[in-house]
Amino acid sequence: MSADEYKAQGNAAFVAKDFTKAVEFFTKAIEASPSANHALYSNRSGAYTSLKQFDKALEDALKTIEINPTWAKGYNRAGAAYYGLGEFLKSKEYYEKTLEIDPSNAQAKSEISKIEQYVGNSAEQEQANDLFKIFNDPNLIEKLKRNPQTAELMKDPALVDKVIRFKSNPQAFSQEFLQDPRLMTVFAALMGINLNDDSPVAPGASSSAAPEPATATPATSTSSEPAAEPTKDTEGDVEVKDAEPEVTEDASSKALADESKAEGNKLYKQRQFDAAIELYNKAYSIYPDVTYLNNRAAAEFEKGDYETTIATCEDAIAKGREIRTDYKVIAKSYARIGSSYLKLENYEQAIKFFEKSLTEHRTPDVLTKLRSTQKLIKEAEAKSYIDPAKAEEARLQGRDFFTKGDWPSAVKAYDEMIKRAPEDARGYSNRAAALAKLMSFPEAVKDAETAIKIDPTFIRAYIRKASAEIAMKSFSEALETLDIARTKDTELNNGANAKEIDSLYSKAYSQRFSTDNANETPEETLARVSRDPEVAAILQDPIMNSILGQARDDPRALQEHMKNPEIAKKVNILIAAGVIRTR
Incomplete structure (x- = not known):
């Protein structure tokens, strides 16, 4: 199966919200693709985001950007993944990159607005990030159940459900903080604070729910930048140095x-x-x-x-x-x-x-x-693969199948002949004949045209092309092909194929102007065939009108005019159309 087919299945699974299946199909599409395709990684990123597997979603989003840095959707994918991971600053940064490429991108604008409304300034954003990390701990509930401060509280299913909901929206914690006093105790426990004691963790309590303590910094420091690493000089005193010269x-x-x-x-x-x-x-x-x-x-x-x-x-x-x-x-x-x-x-x-x-x-x-x-x-x-000897073997084999009426096998044999001798016009001409028997007329015309291109003197190819065109009711094209065939046959073969060519002329004309009304009057015939543009042009030609007038008075005069090929052609069209009746 091709990459496009796997992609289509992945899209269908995504629409059906079967995101696991979507990931599976997009993965197969990526593997089947002859080269890295940014759209496939983007689609899989979207599926991973829907499964809340944000780390994998981010990996695919960044790969999308790597393959095609000018595609706005890749940055949207990265923004969504970073948002899911709680890295709101990064999320906003990538949505802003989307707008650099596509200033009218509605999704990016909406998400940036949501982030700004949700977390506010950078200080609030850091708090939101911290909250996210705390509440996104997979062992959060178990830790709260083991903590002496919150063990009893966690026996209330409603409170447990509320804490679980904060995992997907930590900012909502602050909104309900004042409405439920128990949340203050939960938050304190998560931060490693005992509300009944001044120590960082209550005596004898487990600190497993608390985050790693930050490195202590002077109380007067307001900078969030880490201080330079202190180094010792030769006298043993401590001093701060900037590592700039490198x-x-x-x-x-x-x-x-x-x-x-x-x-x-x-x-x-x-x-x-x-x-x-x-x-x-x-x-x-x-x-x-x-x-x-x-x-x-x-x-x-x-x-x-x-x-x-x-x-x-x-x-x-x-x-x-x-x-x-x-x-x-x-x-x-x-x-x-x-x-x-x-x-x-x-x-x-x-x-x-x-x-x-x-x-x-x-x-x-x-x-x-x-x-x-x-x-x-x-x-x-x-x-x-070219081998003239094996091409001849395939030609003879195709001829045998054709004679027996096994047209599909004949086509296969001529396929082999063409591969073995692609410059031999006979292979295409013979295959055209077999394809016509299978009623594959457009393909037969195409093969005959290839044979003519290889050998413009190959009269048999013209005849086969005209036959297929008549079968397709492309009468004007068939007559043009027969005109060329007649001219070349006269020049090259002294008209050896004239009888077959004339027969096809007659067939093309009769089918072109045929009618199911056997009792049609001359007036009705003239009205019907006059709708044919070529017939109408002949009837409006003053020279032809003069010739037809002479023919009515003296039929032998028409025979003299028929020596002119152009006039003969027009007269034959009128005869085939029934305008001139020979009987």
Whole structure:
């Protein structure tokens, strides 16, 4: 089953609110997809969110953004997942990124408004986050049941149900806080406070429900930023130091490396690749930026040193993974490996690395290269299959099946003949004849046209095409095909096929103007056929009117005019239409 089919099943399951099944189908679609598809990860993220598996939803949302950073819905998915995890600041941040891409996105606007109304300013937001973490503890109720302060209270199912509801909406806790005094005791226990004692935890009570204590900070401090780590000087006194010099040194090294890279780029444009490579190496030795390795690989590629290019790109990928380089840079490395294998005519490996590049970052250029390489593989496979001797065996086999009236088997045999000898027009013409017997007339016309394209002198292909067109009631097209067939047959074969061509002419005309009314009068016939545009044009032609007038007075005059092919054609149309009656 294809990725699109699995996706459709996943969508159906999602609409039916069977989110577990939806996840299953979207997973299969992702596995079946030839390249990373952002929409599939987005859909699975939505299903995970509906199942409240927010960590998995977030993972898929971030993958969606990684594949297609310009797709607004991916950021919406991430916003929803972060919201579910209680990270409201992050949630708002991603919804705001949605609006950067799609300023009119109604969902993002609504969610941002809800977050702002729900948690207010950043200080309140941190409190909401803390509340969420406390109430989202999977062992919350058990801990409250074991805590001496709340053990008796938790025997009331109504209170337990209320606390459970706070797991999905912690902010509601503050709204009911004053309405139910017991909640103050529950909250105190969760915070590790005994309302009957000044100590952090009541004597002898379990502190398992309390959160980890924060590191103590001076009472006068108002900053939420962590203090710098204290260090000891040589005298043993404690002092605070800022670790700043290292950043300045990195920036200086990067600037110096970029200078070498810029010089290398100039030489690259001048096609002085060896000199450019030296400068890219220098840049990388000064500052380990993977971009310099990619530039070096580009120069090696232009030199035609494809094996070295591959090795350099592999180094770039390994280093990039180590230092968490932007996925777009990694994608370029993979793409260049693919291009190198393409030059080496190792198409399977080229496809493998183009697909890896698209998984990191989808670009039209790499997608085009992937499809072109896949096409090259198909063409190579087709060429390797060509065998004239086996094509002749298939032709004879097809002829036997055709003679016996086994049309499906004849089509299969001619299929094989075409694969073995794709430039032999007979294979397409013969298959057209078999397809016509199966009443597959459009396919028969297509095969006949292919045969004509391969060999424009192949009269049999014209005849088979015209026969199929008559069967489809495409009479004008059939007559045009027969006109070409007659001209070529006269030029090339001295009219050897004239009888068969004339028979098809007659068949096309008679079927074109046939009627079920055997007692139709000449006047009725003229009224009916005059609706045919070609007949109407002939009847309105003053020259033809003059010729027809002469024919009424002297029938022999018509025979003289019939020597002109154009006039003969028009007269035959009028005869077939019944305007001129020969009897």
